[in-house]
Amino acid sequence: MSEHHAAPVTVLDTLPSRVLVGPGARHRIPGEIERLGARRVLLVATGSARAAADELAGALGPRLATRFDGAVVHTPVAVTGRAxxxxxxxxxxxxxxxxxxxAVGLAKALSARTGMPQVAVPTTYAGSEVAPVLGETENGVKTTRHDLALTPGTVVYDPELTLTMPAGLTLTSSLNALAHAVEALWAPDATALSDALATEASDGILDALPHVLADLTALRGRERLQESAWLAGLCLARTRTGLHHQLAHVLGGMFDLPHAELHAMLLAHVMAFNLPSAPKAAARLERITGGDPVEVVGRLAAGHDGPTTLRALGVPRDALRAVAERVADRPYPNPRPPETEAVTRLLHSAW
Incomplete structure:
Protein backbone atom coordinates (compact mmCIF):
# COMPACT_ATOMS: atom_id res chain seq x y z
CA MET A 1 0.00 0.00 0.00
CA SER A 2 1.25 3.46 -0.83
CA GLU A 3 1.97 5.82 2.06
CA HIS A 4 1.20 8.86 -0.07
CA HIS A 5 -2.31 10.19 0.40
CA ALA A 6 -3.49 13.05 -1.79
CA ALA A 7 -5.88 14.41 0.83
CA PRO A 8 -6.36 14.13 4.59
CA VAL A 9 -8.76 11.46 5.80
CA THR A 10 -12.21 12.76 6.75
CA VAL A 11 -13.97 11.27 9.77
CA LEU A 12 -17.75 11.79 9.98
CA ASP A 13 -19.91 11.21 13.04
CA THR A 14 -23.37 10.64 11.61
CA LEU A 15 -26.10 11.35 14.12
CA PRO A 16 -28.29 8.63 15.58
CA SER A 17 -31.76 10.07 15.43
CA ARG A 18 -35.14 8.64 14.56
CA VAL A 19 -37.08 10.76 12.10
CA LEU A 20 -40.80 10.47 11.31
CA VAL A 21 -41.74 12.27 8.10
CA GLY A 22 -45.04 12.90 6.34
CA PRO A 23 -48.56 14.30 6.66
CA GLY A 24 -50.13 13.11 9.92
CA ALA A 25 -46.78 12.04 11.46
CA ARG A 26 -47.74 13.93 14.65
CA HIS A 27 -50.35 11.25 15.46
CA ARG A 28 -47.49 8.81 16.07
CA ILE A 29 -46.04 10.85 18.97
CA PRO A 30 -47.85 9.01 21.82
CA GLY A 31 -46.44 5.75 20.44
CA GLU A 32 -42.94 7.27 20.39
CA ILE A 33 -43.31 8.30 24.05
CA GLU A 34 -44.31 4.72 24.87
CA ARG A 35 -41.27 3.45 22.96
CA LEU A 36 -39.05 5.69 25.11
CA GLY A 37 -40.63 4.24 28.25
CA ALA A 38 -41.50 7.75 29.47
CA ARG A 39 -44.42 8.27 31.84
CA ARG A 40 -44.36 11.98 32.63
CA VAL A 41 -43.93 14.25 29.64
CA LEU A 42 -43.13 17.94 29.84
CA LEU A 43 -44.66 19.59 26.76
CA VAL A 44 -42.78 22.72 25.69
CA ALA A 45 -44.59 24.85 23.11
CA THR A 46 -44.22 28.26 21.49
CA GLY A 47 -47.27 30.49 21.21
CA SER A 48 -47.57 30.02 17.45
CA ALA A 49 -47.99 26.27 17.96
CA ARG A 50 -50.69 26.52 20.64
CA ALA A 51 -53.39 24.70 18.64
CA ALA A 52 -51.01 21.86 17.74
CA ALA A 53 -49.86 21.70 21.39
CA ASP A 54 -53.49 21.51 22.59
CA GLU A 55 -54.12 18.60 20.22
CA LEU A 56 -50.94 16.84 21.35
CA ALA A 57 -51.72 17.41 25.05
CA GLY A 58 -55.04 15.65 24.51
CA ALA A 59 -53.38 12.78 22.65
CA LEU A 60 -50.79 12.26 25.42
CA GLY A 61 -53.57 11.97 28.01
CA PRO A 62 -52.32 10.76 31.42
CA ARG A 63 -48.71 10.75 30.17
CA LEU A 64 -48.72 14.58 30.11
CA ALA A 65 -47.07 15.83 33.33
CA THR A 66 -47.49 19.53 32.49
CA ARG A 67 -46.98 22.21 29.84
CA PHE A 68 -44.43 25.01 29.74
CA ASP A 69 -45.34 27.80 27.33
CA GLY A 70 -42.61 30.28 28.27
CA ALA A 71 -39.99 29.45 25.61
CA VAL A 72 -38.42 32.57 24.09
CA VAL A 73 -35.89 33.37 21.37
CA HIS A 74 -32.14 32.85 22.01
CA THR A 75 -32.79 30.38 24.92
CA PRO A 76 -32.05 32.70 27.89
CA VAL A 77 -30.54 30.84 30.85
CA ALA A 78 -33.08 32.50 33.21
CA VAL A 79 -36.04 30.97 31.33
CA THR A 80 -34.35 27.56 31.33
CA GLY A 81 -34.00 27.93 35.11
CA ARG A 82 -37.75 28.48 35.46
CA ALA A 83 -38.48 25.45 33.28
CA ALA A 103 -39.17 25.51 21.87
CA VAL A 104 -36.58 23.13 20.41
CA GLY A 105 -33.74 25.12 22.01
CA LEU A 106 -35.36 25.08 25.44
CA ALA A 107 -35.93 21.31 25.22
CA LYS A 108 -32.25 20.83 24.33
CA ALA A 109 -31.21 22.99 27.30
CA LEU A 110 -33.41 20.92 29.64
CA SER A 111 -32.13 17.63 28.22
CA ALA A 112 -28.54 18.86 28.59
CA ARG A 113 -29.16 19.52 32.29
CA THR A 114 -31.16 16.37 33.10
CA GLY A 115 -30.27 13.76 30.47
CA MET A 116 -33.95 13.19 29.70
CA PRO A 117 -34.91 12.13 26.15
CA GLN A 118 -36.44 14.71 23.82
CA VAL A 119 -38.88 14.53 20.94
CA ALA A 120 -38.80 17.57 18.64
CA VAL A 121 -41.83 18.54 16.56
CA PRO A 122 -40.78 21.58 14.49
CA THR A 123 -43.50 23.82 13.06
CA THR A 124 -41.05 26.18 11.31
CA TYR A 125 -37.97 25.60 9.12
CA ALA A 126 -35.39 26.35 11.83
CA GLY A 127 -33.44 23.11 11.37
CA SER A 128 -32.00 23.10 14.90
CA GLU A 129 -33.95 19.92 15.70
CA VAL A 130 -31.32 17.85 13.83
CA ALA A 131 -28.26 19.84 14.87
CA PRO A 132 -26.02 18.99 17.86
CA VAL A 133 -25.88 22.68 18.70
CA LEU A 134 -27.32 24.75 21.54
CA GLY A 135 -27.05 28.54 21.73
CA GLU A 136 -27.84 30.01 25.15
CA THR A 137 -27.99 33.68 26.11
CA GLU A 138 -26.92 35.30 29.36
CA ASN A 139 -26.45 39.05 29.89
CA GLY A 140 -26.71 39.82 26.15
CA VAL A 141 -24.03 37.30 25.14
CA LYS A 142 -24.93 34.17 23.17
CA THR A 143 -22.74 31.14 23.80
CA THR A 144 -22.94 28.18 21.44
CA ARG A 145 -21.88 24.67 22.28
CA HIS A 146 -21.62 21.55 20.13
CA ASP A 147 -22.27 18.10 21.54
CA LEU A 148 -23.81 15.08 19.78
CA ALA A 149 -25.84 14.40 22.97
CA LEU A 150 -27.77 17.66 22.45
CA THR A 151 -29.55 16.35 19.32
CA PRO A 152 -33.15 15.25 19.90
CA GLY A 153 -33.42 11.46 19.67
CA THR A 154 -36.73 11.64 17.81
CA VAL A 155 -37.83 14.27 15.29
CA VAL A 156 -41.34 14.46 13.83
CA TYR A 157 -41.84 16.30 10.54
CA ASP A 158 -45.53 16.77 9.81
CA PRO A 159 -46.07 19.27 6.97
CA GLU A 160 -49.70 19.71 8.07
CA LEU A 161 -48.34 21.56 11.13
CA THR A 162 -46.76 24.17 8.83
CA LEU A 163 -49.95 25.06 6.95
CA THR A 164 -50.83 27.83 9.43
CA MET A 165 -47.45 29.59 9.09
CA PRO A 166 -48.10 33.15 7.87
CA ALA A 167 -46.43 34.39 4.69
CA GLY A 168 -43.81 36.47 6.52
CA LEU A 169 -42.63 33.64 8.74
CA THR A 170 -42.76 31.16 5.85
CA LEU A 171 -40.38 33.42 3.91
CA THR A 172 -37.96 34.31 6.72
CA SER A 173 -37.86 30.80 8.16
CA SER A 174 -37.17 29.32 4.70
CA LEU A 175 -34.32 31.79 4.13
CA ASN A 176 -32.97 30.93 7.58
CA ALA A 177 -32.88 27.27 6.47
CA LEU A 178 -31.31 28.28 3.15
CA ALA A 179 -28.54 30.05 5.09
CA HIS A 180 -27.60 26.74 6.77
CA ALA A 181 -27.22 25.14 3.35
CA VAL A 182 -25.39 28.04 1.69
CA GLU A 183 -22.85 28.29 4.51
CA ALA A 184 -22.23 24.54 4.26
CA LEU A 185 -21.30 24.97 0.58
CA TRP A 186 -18.41 27.30 1.42
CA ALA A 187 -17.43 25.68 4.74
CA PRO A 188 -13.75 24.77 5.12
CA ASP A 189 -14.72 21.25 6.23
CA ALA A 190 -17.28 20.56 3.48
CA THR A 191 -17.50 16.92 2.37
CA ALA A 192 -19.27 15.02 -0.40
CA LEU A 193 -22.08 14.36 2.10
CA SER A 194 -22.52 17.98 3.18
CA ASP A 195 -22.32 19.16 -0.45
CA ALA A 196 -25.08 16.72 -1.42
CA LEU A 197 -27.31 17.76 1.49
CA ALA A 198 -26.68 21.48 0.94
CA THR A 199 -27.25 21.31 -2.82
CA GLU A 200 -30.53 19.40 -2.52
CA ALA A 201 -31.69 21.67 0.34
CA SER A 202 -30.92 24.87 -1.60
CA ASP A 203 -32.60 23.53 -4.72
CA GLY A 204 -35.72 22.47 -2.80
CA ILE A 205 -36.11 25.74 -0.90
CA LEU A 206 -35.53 28.01 -3.90
CA ASP A 207 -37.86 25.88 -6.05
CA ALA A 208 -40.73 25.41 -3.56
CA LEU A 209 -40.72 28.76 -1.75
CA PRO A 210 -42.26 30.90 -4.54
CA HIS A 211 -45.06 28.32 -5.01
CA VAL A 212 -45.82 28.20 -1.29
CA LEU A 213 -45.80 32.01 -0.99
CA ALA A 214 -48.36 32.07 -3.82
CA ASP A 215 -50.53 29.47 -2.02
CA LEU A 216 -49.72 29.07 1.69
CA THR A 217 -51.84 25.91 1.96
CA ALA A 218 -50.08 24.00 -0.85
CA LEU A 219 -49.30 20.80 1.06
CA ARG A 220 -46.90 19.37 -1.54
CA GLY A 221 -44.87 22.60 -1.58
CA ARG A 222 -44.92 22.73 2.24
CA GLU A 223 -43.68 19.14 2.32
CA ARG A 224 -40.77 19.98 0.02
CA LEU A 225 -39.86 23.08 2.06
CA GLN A 226 -39.92 21.07 5.28
CA GLU A 227 -37.83 18.24 3.84
CA SER A 228 -35.34 20.76 2.42
CA ALA A 229 -35.12 22.53 5.79
CA TRP A 230 -34.43 19.13 7.39
CA LEU A 231 -31.52 18.55 4.98
CA ALA A 232 -30.27 22.11 5.61
CA GLY A 233 -30.39 21.44 9.35
CA LEU A 234 -28.27 18.34 8.80
CA CYS A 235 -25.68 20.64 7.17
CA LEU A 236 -25.48 22.58 10.45
CA ALA A 237 -24.52 19.35 12.16
CA ARG A 238 -21.76 18.51 9.68
CA THR A 239 -19.93 21.72 8.82
CA ARG A 240 -18.62 24.77 10.61
CA THR A 241 -20.55 27.98 10.14
CA GLY A 242 -18.95 31.17 8.83
CA LEU A 243 -19.51 34.90 8.62
CA HIS A 244 -23.27 34.70 8.06
CA HIS A 245 -24.00 32.83 11.29
CA GLN A 246 -21.42 34.85 13.18
CA LEU A 247 -23.13 38.11 12.20
CA ALA A 248 -26.50 36.63 13.18
CA HIS A 249 -25.13 35.54 16.58
CA VAL A 250 -23.40 38.86 17.34
CA LEU A 251 -26.30 41.05 16.20
CA GLY A 252 -28.90 38.75 17.76
CA GLY A 253 -27.09 38.65 21.09
CA MET A 254 -26.36 42.40 21.24
CA PHE A 255 -29.77 43.69 20.16
CA ASP A 256 -32.12 40.74 20.90
CA LEU A 257 -33.30 40.50 17.29
CA PRO A 258 -35.72 37.97 15.74
CA HIS A 259 -33.59 35.10 14.49
CA ALA A 260 -35.29 34.23 11.18
CA GLU A 261 -35.81 37.84 10.03
CA LEU A 262 -32.17 38.60 10.75
CA HIS A 263 -31.00 35.60 8.71
CA ALA A 264 -33.33 36.52 5.85
CA MET A 265 -32.07 40.10 5.58
CA LEU A 266 -28.37 39.25 5.92
CA LEU A 267 -28.09 36.29 3.57
CA ALA A 268 -27.89 38.03 0.17
CA HIS A 269 -25.38 40.57 1.57
CA VAL A 270 -23.11 37.81 2.91
CA MET A 271 -23.44 35.87 -0.36
CA ALA A 272 -22.33 38.97 -2.30
CA PHE A 273 -19.38 39.28 0.11
CA ASN A 274 -18.30 35.60 0.02
CA LEU A 275 -19.21 34.02 -3.33
CA PRO A 276 -16.38 35.68 -5.32
CA SER A 277 -14.00 33.90 -2.89
CA ALA A 278 -15.95 30.61 -3.00
CA PRO A 279 -16.06 29.54 -6.68
CA LYS A 280 -17.35 25.99 -6.04
CA ALA A 281 -20.27 27.23 -3.94
CA ALA A 282 -20.98 29.97 -6.48
CA ALA A 283 -21.05 27.45 -9.35
CA ARG A 284 -23.51 25.19 -7.53
CA LEU A 285 -25.82 28.06 -6.60
CA GLU A 286 -25.70 29.48 -10.13
CA ARG A 287 -26.70 26.05 -11.46
CA ILE A 288 -29.62 25.87 -9.00
CA THR A 289 -30.90 29.41 -9.61
CA GLY A 290 -30.15 29.51 -13.32
CA GLY A 291 -28.78 33.02 -12.82
CA ASP A 292 -27.25 35.23 -10.16
CA PRO A 293 -27.92 33.62 -6.76
CA VAL A 294 -27.37 36.91 -4.90
CA GLU A 295 -30.05 38.56 -7.00
CA VAL A 296 -32.50 35.65 -6.59
CA VAL A 297 -32.11 35.49 -2.78
CA GLY A 298 -32.09 39.29 -2.49
CA ARG A 299 -35.35 39.50 -4.42
CA LEU A 300 -37.02 36.90 -2.20
CA ALA A 301 -35.83 38.69 0.96
CA ALA A 302 -37.04 42.06 -0.33
CA GLY A 303 -40.55 40.62 -0.68
CA HIS A 304 -40.92 40.31 3.11
CA ASP A 305 -43.80 42.35 4.51
CA GLY A 306 -41.86 43.01 7.74
CA PRO A 307 -38.47 44.68 8.34
CA THR A 308 -35.96 44.04 5.54
CA THR A 309 -33.06 46.17 6.84
CA LEU A 310 -31.05 46.33 10.05
CA ARG A 311 -32.28 49.91 10.37
CA ALA A 312 -35.91 48.75 10.39
CA LEU A 313 -35.03 46.18 13.07
CA GLY A 314 -33.82 49.03 15.27
CA VAL A 315 -30.06 48.45 15.06
CA PRO A 316 -28.34 51.85 15.60
CA ARG A 317 -26.12 52.83 12.69
CA ASP A 318 -23.29 53.91 14.98
CA ALA A 319 -23.10 50.37 16.40
CA LEU A 320 -22.21 48.73 13.08
CA ARG A 321 -18.49 49.22 13.40
CA ALA A 322 -18.45 47.68 16.90
CA VAL A 323 -20.25 44.62 15.49
CA ALA A 324 -17.68 44.35 12.67
CA GLU A 325 -14.82 44.67 15.16
CA ARG A 326 -16.25 41.90 17.32
CA VAL A 327 -16.51 39.66 14.23
CA ALA A 328 -13.01 40.48 12.95
CA ASP A 329 -11.55 39.98 16.43
CA ARG A 330 -12.54 36.28 16.63
CA PRO A 331 -13.66 35.27 13.13
CA TYR A 332 -15.53 32.08 12.31
CA PRO A 333 -13.87 30.19 9.41
CA ASN A 334 -14.92 32.00 6.23
CA PRO A 335 -13.79 31.87 2.56
CA ARG A 336 -13.01 35.61 2.63
CA PRO A 337 -11.27 37.00 5.72
CA PRO A 338 -13.84 39.19 7.54
CA GLU A 339 -11.73 42.33 8.02
CA THR A 340 -13.28 45.17 10.01
CA GLU A 341 -13.53 47.66 7.12
CA ALA A 342 -15.10 45.19 4.69
CA VAL A 343 -17.58 43.82 7.25
CA THR A 344 -18.54 47.37 8.25
CA ARG A 345 -19.36 48.05 4.59
CA LEU A 346 -21.42 44.85 4.40
CA LEU A 347 -23.36 45.91 7.52
CA HIS A 348 -23.96 49.39 6.11
CA SER A 349 -25.44 47.86 2.96
CA ALA A 350 -27.72 45.69 5.14
CA TRP A 351 -28.62 48.73 7.27
Missing part, protein backbone atom coordinates in the same frame (compact mmCIF):
# COMPACT_ATOMS: atom_id res chain seq x y z
CA UNK A 84 -36.04 23.35 35.38
CA UNK A 85 -38.12 24.19 38.48
CA UNK A 86 -41.17 22.80 36.65
CA UNK A 87 -39.22 19.64 35.74
CA UNK A 88 -38.26 19.19 39.39
CA UNK A 89 -41.79 19.81 40.65
CA UNK A 90 -43.46 17.40 38.20
CA UNK A 91 -40.71 14.73 38.04
CA UNK A 92 -40.89 14.88 34.22
CA UNK A 93 -38.90 12.11 32.51
CA UNK A 94 -39.12 13.24 28.85
CA UNK A 95 -39.61 16.50 27.01
CA UNK A 96 -41.58 17.08 23.82
CA UNK A 97 -40.95 20.38 22.03
CA UNK A 98 -43.50 21.64 19.53
CA UNK A 99 -43.09 24.94 17.69
CA UNK A 100 -40.19 26.98 16.36
CA UNK A 101 -36.51 27.06 17.28
CA UNK A 102 -37.25 28.60 20.70
Missing amino acids: MEVVGRTAADAVVAIGGGS
